[in-house]
Amino acid sequence: MEIRKIRSGEAGSIWRLLHDTVHRINQADYSHEELVVWAPDEYDAPHWVSRFIRTHPLVATEGRDLLGFAELAEDGRIDLFYVHHAHQGQGIGRALMQRLRAEAASRGLHQLYCEASITARPFFENMGFEYVEQRELERKGEKVPVLLMKSKL
Template sequence: MSIGLRPYLPSDAETLAAIFVASIEQVACEDYDVEQIAAWTSKADDEAAFGARLAAQLTLVATFDGEAVGFASLRGADFLDMLYVHPEALGQGVATTLVDALEKLATARGAAQIKVDASDTAEPFFAARGYRPQQRNTNEVAGVWLANTTMLKLLAANDAGLSGSGGRV
């Protein structure tokens, strides 16, 4: 099935919140315990706040036959904030399509590198794409500690250019 990509619309908030919860409860549950999963999914409890976070970033929605199956967001020029794929759409290149597009957009915004705080579930996905671990983080979410790993990938197009130009535009 071919994967469509489009920008986030405010009317997507409810569907993307459901994808966020399903992907954490059914996929990330292999790497985090029940309390951690509940704390993580609680970030979508306030749907308006969840939608506002997506609207404030460059958020792309991946679709199968027009139906949303995943989403990813770029904060600023160089931070990949969210990446979630519906459990029924896993392993079909949805995350690859989303991250390919965000890396191109980061490059277009002048970034020489892109960073992500990768969940333990997503770390192998990012490692396979050339992201390298920088540091381990432990963050408190709703009173529960969740670990992730900051990973960084150099964006070749701008890395070469920046070394000569002296700085980020």
């Protein structure tokens, strides 16, 4: 497995991984309406390309297969963190988190935080994050519950 920065032309594949994973993995904890707001079925190429140019996510790959990706903001916020639904439980998330922690430490950060899905809570707790509080993100008039979680480096 290789973990590296995103390359030109990968935005669509990353979006597809996010969309499919949200709709297959998170359906146990979220309604169909919440999932559609969270990960719409329509790919908005200009939005995602410009976002990934700005955020420079890390991607985990094996050959040509995209296994997962993660974004780390300048303040230590993990905004997007996804492992392909067919590859969960194989250490990909752990490897991505180790790289995020190393990158955060090299920036002089002392803490990581995220607004995780209810579904992802066990993963983040296993990675040393602590639950702080439940929040609601509002998107297109739909409120989606998320969990604020923090971890010291």
